[in-house]
Amino acid sequence: MCEWYDDAEREFKIEVKVTNKVWGRLFGYKGRFQVDWQTVRPAEIPADILPHRTEKRE
Secondary structure, eight states: OOOETTTTHHHEEEEEEEETTTTTEEEEEEEEEEEOOOOOOOOGSGGGGGSSOOOOOO
């Protein structure tokens, strides 16, 4: 999987290739998308989309 931001086109891109040693390439995907960032208060985030656990990292 490879994800990147294309500055020239101002969009995110992704490319996925799934392979198997026996069967070879199983499937792939190429896509692009733009983000519409929205400000959301923590209380507005539905509990079912939050992570089950979190851990602090330095």
